[in-house]
Every structure is written in structure tokens, then in C-alpha cells.
Amino acid sequence: MATNFGETEAYLAEQRLAHEASQILGSVGLSMEELGKKKKVLDLGAGTCQVERAARAFGLRNVVSAGMHFPKEAKAAGLDYVEMDAAQPWKFEKSSFDLIVSRKGPLFHTRTKDEAVFMLEEALRTLSPEGELRLNPLRFGFIKNEMFAKYPRFADLEGQVRHMRSLHDQKEWEKYSLEANLETASRLRSLGYDFSTALPENTSDPIENRGYLVFKK
Numbered sequence: 001m002a003t004n005f006g007e008t009e010a011y012l013a014e015q016r017l018a019h020e021a022s023q024i025l026g027s028v029g030l031s032m033e034e035l036g037k038k039k040k041v042l043d044l045g046a047g048t049c050q051v052e053r054a055a056r057a058f059g060l061r062n063v064v065s066a067g068m069h070f071p072k073e074a075k076a077a078g079l080d081y082v083e084m085d086a087a088q089p090w091k092f093e094k095s096s097f098d099l100i101v102s103r104k105g106p107l108f109h110t111r112t113k114d115e116a117v118f119m120l121e122e123a124l125r126t127l128s129p130e131g132e133l134r135l136n137p138l139r140f141g142f143i144k145n146e147m148f149a150k151y152p153r154f155a156d157l158e159g160q161v162r163h164m165r166s167l168h169d170q171k172e173w174e175k176y177s178l179e180a181n182l183e184t185a186s187r188l189r190s191l192g193y194d195f196s197t198a199l200p201e202n203t204s205d206p207i208e209n210r211g212y213l214v215f216k217k
């Protein structure tokens with residue numbers, strides 16, 4: 001029996017992409033169907049643009065990907081990609097998006113509080129009045145940095161490759177990470193931000209990456 005391996009490979013790649021995109025969207029409490037109801041969506045810190053690529057396969061053209069470097073995997077796909085440093089003024093007009101999603105994006109990588117505040121203000125400026133900003137995970141980089149200074153052990157553990165950690169070290173790292181999540185929410189509130197948090201249960205995300213923040217205009 002003849003088998004067309006090319007077609008099978010393409011089918012599997014499409015399935016894998018759809019799965020990865022649904023994990024990214026799921027991490028902020030959304031699905032591809034919900035994405036389809038939005039006018040314009042920004043995937044901030046898009047990595048290899050799985051969300052935009054899967055959206056296109058789904059017939060959607062409403063996603064813009066953004067990140068520091070246009071990934072070579074995505075260049076050939078003719079995507080709507082914006083190279084940007086979110087710590088610098090964003091080139092988008094105000095009210096450009098009704099949804100901004102970000103999993104492990106710029107806010108997760110912030111080094112200072114001022115950088116995080118700048119990015120949040122830019123995100124809120126570029127959201128339309130009914131827009132939402134959804135961020136996963138719950139901890140921001142600058143909070144981790146502050147905690148590293150307070151708990152050098154956290155910095156040591158963070159520097160280890162996850163699958164090389166002993167079970168004991170992994171548990172200890174999770175404890176610090178969860179504390180960083182709580183600290184992030186509490187700091188954002190003390191900075192005057194209004195947002196909600198959600199902690200989905202039916203997810204395969206590791207405990208420290210479970211949960212997201214939702215900011216509305």
C-alpha cells in the first residue's frame with residue numbers, strides 16, 4: 001500500500017502547531033474560537049509565532065506577532081510580525097488592539113519595576129476601551145530579580161536546568177516561584193493597577209506557570 005509521507009508529515013506538523021497554540025492561548029484562559037471573535041490581537045513576545053500561524057490555519061487574519069527578533073522559522077510564512085523592544089515606546093497607535101496576549105513575554109523578562117510599569121502603560125494605551133491584556137505566568141522578571149537578591153538560593157536554583165534538578169531542589173524552586181507569583185500580584189496592586197487573576201485547574205501547565213493576570217482598560 002502506497003503512503004504519502006509528505007502529506008502525513010504536513011498533517012502532523014499542523015496538528016502540533018494547533019496543539020502548541022492552544023496551550024499558549026489556554027495559559028491565558030482563551031481558545032482559538034474566542035480569538036476569532038476579536039478584531040485585532042497582539043501576541044506580545046510571540047516566540048516562533050505559533051498563535052499567529054495556527055490562527056491563519058484556522059482562517060483568521062487578526063493576529064499580529066511581536067518580539068525582539070523575527071524568528072527564521074516564521075520569516076518564510078509571510079506573517080504580520082513586528083520587531084520591537086517593549087521597553088521602548090511602542091509604534092502602535094492607541095486603541096490598536098482589543099486583545100493583547102503574552103505567555104512568558106516581555107513582562108516575564110523585565111529587569112526593573114520601571115521597565116514593567118512602562119510596558120504595562122504601553123499595553124494599556126494600545127488597547128481599545130473594551131480591550132484586555134492577558135499575561136501568563138503570574139510572576140514578572142523584576143520581582144524574581146528582587147527575590148534573587150533576598151534569597152540567593154532561588155537564583156542558584158533558577159540557574160539550574162529544570163530536568164537536572166533533584167526532586168528536592170525542584171520543590172524548593174517551585175516554592176520560591178509561587179512566592180514570586182504572590183509578590184508580583186501584591187506589588188502590582190500597590191502600584192495602583194487593577195486586574196484579576198485566574199488559576200485554571202484543568203491544565204497540564206506546571207504549578208508555577210499556572211494562572212494568568214487580566215487587565216482591562
Ligand SMILES: C[S@@+](CC[C@H](N)C(=O)[O-])C[C@H]1O[C@@H](n2cnc3c(N)ncnc32)[C@H](O)[C@@H]1O
Pocket residue numbers: 024044045046047048066067068069084085086087102103104105106109
Ligand atoms: C520565552 S519566549 C516566549 C514565546 C511564546 N510566547 C511562548 O509562550 O512560547 C520570549 C519571547 O518574548 C520576547 N521578548 C522578551 N523580551 C522582550 C522585549 N523587551 N520586547 C519584546 N519582546 C520581548 C522574545 O523576543 C520572545 O519572543
